[in-house]
Amino acid sequence: MSKIRIYEYAKAHHTSSKEVISKLKQMNIEVSNHMSMIDGETVSKLDAFYSGKKQHSDGKKQNVQKAPAKRERNEKAEKAQPEGREHHEKSGKQRQKNGNHGNGNMKKQARENNVKPFNKQKKNKKNKNAKQQPQPAQKKKELPEKITFTESLTVAELAKKLNREPSEIIKKLFLLGVVATINQQLDKDAIELIASEYGVKVEEEVVIDQTDLETYFTEDREEDLEVRPPVVTIMGHVDHGKTTTLDSIRHTKVTAGEAGGITQHIGAYQVKIDGKKITFLDTPGHEAFTTMRARGAQVTDITVLVVAADDGVKPQTVEAINHAKAADVPIIVAVNKIDKPTANPERVMQELTEYGLIPEDWGGDTIYVPISALTGEGIDNLLEMILLVSEVEELKANPNRRALGSVIEARLDKGRGPVATLLVQNGTLHVGDPIVVGHTYGRVRAMVNDLGRRVKEAGPSTPVEITGLNDVPEAGDRFVVFEDEKTARQIGEARKQQAVQAHRNETARISLDTLFEQLKQGEMKELNVIVKADVQGSVEALTAALQKIDVEGVNIKVIHTGVGAITESDVALASASNAIIIGFNVRPDANAKRAAETEKVDIRLHRIIYKAIEEIESAMKGMLDPEYEEKIIGQVEVRQTFKVSRIGTIAGGYVTDGKITRDSGVRVIRDGVVIYEGEIDTLKRFKDDVKEVNQGYECGITIKNFNDIKEGDVLESFIMEEVERA
Numbered sequence: 001m002s003k004i005r006i007y008e009y010a011k012a013h014h015t016s017s018k019e020v021i022s023k024l025k026q027m028n029i030e031v032s033n034h035m036s037m038i039d040g041e042t043v044s045k046l047d048a049f050y051s052g053k054k055q056h057s058d059g060k061k062q063n064v065q066k067a068p069a070k071r072e073r074n075e076k077a078e079k080a081q082p083e084g085r086e087h088h089e090k091s092g093k094q095r096q097k098n099g100n101h102g103n104g105n106m107k108k109q110a111r112e113n114n115v116k117p118f119n120k121q122k123k124n125k126k127n128k129n130a131k132q133q134p135q136p137a138q139k140k141k142e143l144p145e146k147i148t149f150t151e152s153l154t155v156a157e158l159a160k161k162l163n164r165e166p167s168e169i170i171k172k173l174f175l176l177g178v179v180a181t182i183n184q185q186l187d188k189d190a191i192e193l194i195a196s197e198y199g200v201k202v203e204e205e206v207v208i209d210q211t212d213l214e215t216y217f218t219e220d221r222e223e224d225l226e227v228r229p230p231v232v233t234i235m236g237h238v239d240h241g242k243t244t245t246l247d248s249i250r251h252t253k254v255t256a257g258e259a260g261g262i263t264q265h266i267g268a269y270q271v272k273i274d275g276k277k278i279t280f281l282d283t284p285g286h287e288a289f290t291t292m293r294a295r296g297a298q299v300t301d302i303t304v305l306v307v308a309a310d311d312g313v314k315p316q317t318v319e320a321i322n323h324a325k326a327a328d329v330p331i332i333v334a335v336n337k338i339d340k341p342t343a344n345p346e347r348v349m350q351e352l353t354e355y356g357l358i359p360e361d362w363g364g365d366t367i368y369v370p371i372s373a374l375t376g377e378g379i380d381n382l383l384e385m386i387l388l389v390s391e392v393e394e395l396k397a398n399p400n401r402r403a404l405g406s407v408i409e410a411r412l413d414k415g416r417g418p419v420a421t422l423l424v425q426n427g428t429l430h431v432g433d434p435i436v437v438g439h440t441y442g443r444v445r446a447m448v449n450d451l452g453r454r455v456k457e458a459g460p461s462t463p464v465e466i467t468g469l470n471d472v473p474e475a476g477d478r479f480v481v482f483e484d485e486k487t488a489r490q491i492g493e494a495r496k497q498q499a500v501q502a503h504r505n506e507t508a509r510i511s512l513d514t515l516f517e518q519l520k521q522g523e524m525k526e527l528n529v530i531v532k533a534d535v536q537g538s539v540e541a542l543t544a545a546l547q548k549i550d551v552e553g554v555n556i557k558v559i560h561t562g563v564g565a566i567t568e569s570d571v572a573l574a575s576a577s578n579a580i581i582i583g584f585n586v587r588p589d590a591n592a593k594r595a596a597e598t599e600k601v602d603i604r605l606h607r608i609i610y611k612a613i614e615e616i617e618s619a620m621k622g623m624l625d626p627e628y629e630e631k632i633i634g635q636v637e638v639r640q641t642f643k644v645s646r647i648g649t650i651a652g653g654y655v656t657d658g659k660i661t662r663d664s665g666v667r668v669i670r671d672g673v674v675i676y677e678g679e680i681d682t683l684k685r686f687k688d689d690v691k692e693v694n695q696g697y698e699c700g701i702t703i704k705n706f707n708d709i710k711e712g713d714v715l716e717s718f719i720m721e722e723v724e725r726a
């Protein structure tokens, strides 16, 4: 007896997979789900149960027994097929033939599962020989031993691979409960299922997608690696001195060192201290940092967090810390503006310890450097510290390979065409190299360094501005140098067609709806969460409560918290860290909303802490309640108002659109702004209470706990409808 999947068995016995699974549980046979295979012995056990159950309905046995015999005659040509196939065919055919013959059928089925197909075949052979069917010898081609596929196959393709007619495959699918057309794409499961029916092995070929630039970012052998300069990003709160710090470093170190050199703004620059280089990314702020990271480019090795000594830790300081932590990038704190009389570096340190940045003097491992970006004081020290940290980090690359890296910025220059600043992250980039950058390609025509000088090559951690691309790439895009121009062009063009944006949208982001699936498949061990709330107290309460959620196998990691509306920067962080955002009494602003839609970031808005906790917890356990979607059902224009003592304000209205019902929710809209949302108290037509009033009719409405209705207001009625989860 061959193996069979649970759902097939259930289907053959007109019962649910669930019931079969629970029956198996009772028999102490462990199975995971309806796709699990059960062996012959288990089938027999189940058969025994089901036949026992249906004993009383043997009446139709005789009738149904004929059907399969006839069928088998027709299919005699398939004599060489394995047992499993035969079994499924049988049960399928039988189902089809007997329709709802019910219990008798099942009983017969159960028996048939126990009889030896071998005998049957013999019998059939005899039949065949005896009768010599007149039909042309439709000898089916041999089944292959194994078929291979990549990603999916259409029914027609699968049929061809199996040397079978597409109609036969369609029939099999139909018997398995799938209605398919000849051009239908079959997924891996379906292909395996059909192939197993024929006893044919299946092998999925995983193709390396040549157009995926990430695949070229391979590791080097240890002996090929050499020390490379660190790449540093400066972050901090508005006006704390990020730009001044970058300028200060550039002017003291670049201009002075390179006589006559004028620093070019190419998005990044390098300085040299005691013969060692440091690369600074010129766009300060964590937004750029995280946007790049969201696009897959992690270029920063070290973050310098600038905090003004006279101002202390501010919201964006915290954001910057969390962005750096989420990217796992070490932080050096530059306590700026120490020249100011009001400067209080101690306070900065004190405040930052709350965020885990404990100074070395206090037993921690965070380096603090007091600086004045304005006067230049402490800048040397800061640079030394950067070199120190980079030594600890052991930053290395292989200069002797074809260059790989990321785009820092790009633009279209009127005279020179597309211009891109590239950061070489590994290998060495040469003039003339065939290159693919994002979804653009070309040959490196000219290279200019941060001092505006033409260079012929650029090694690891070097920023260079290049020309020679066919189009303008985007910041954060990856670049890869290829062996020859033809390959570069092919891959570049293929990538262009793939529409990078569309591809990005498709990448599976985590959402509460899909969380359980991913947990189940072992794809996730940690759920990253960003918490935004209206007041600090709620942030803390919610964070603490989230961290207490205990579901086996998953940790909740709160990667960022903050007070105030959900911003684009939150969404970027969520997108880069595959996190979900919980908003407590706050809303995303317009930009954040848009960004969340394109980046497919799941934002959950709540007004009650335990509801937020409950939602996450049930999502982790795969028990999310049904989702409701608001549906606006009508609009009422307020044409008059009446004040009635003890009742309040009654709105005399006219239904201009749809309808309003007694139990719908209602929103009061004045000049386009929602000023109140609540429930209807009474709904009347003349003096009578009514359940609903339709378009074109007048009505009288009072709203629960709201009396400020004015003439000209629009009342919007809505209901909450349950929607199926995607």
Ligand SMILES: Nc1nc2c(ncn2[C@@H]2O[C@H](COP(=O)(O)OP(=O)(O)OP(=O)(O)O)[C@@H](O)[C@H]2O)c(=O)[nH]1
Residues within 6 Å of the ligand: 236, 237, 238, 239, 240, 241, 242, 243, 244, 245, 284, 336, 337, 338, 339, 340, 371, 372, 373, 374, 375
């Ligand atoms: N006294 C003093 N003023 C400083 C120092 N560093 C920066 N400033 C001043 O602080 C102000 C803000 O400096 P920026 O460098 O523009 O700050 P930023 O962080 O880049 O600001 P955004 O780009 O707006 O986020 C400017 O007026 C600077 O002159 C410093 O070390 N000492």
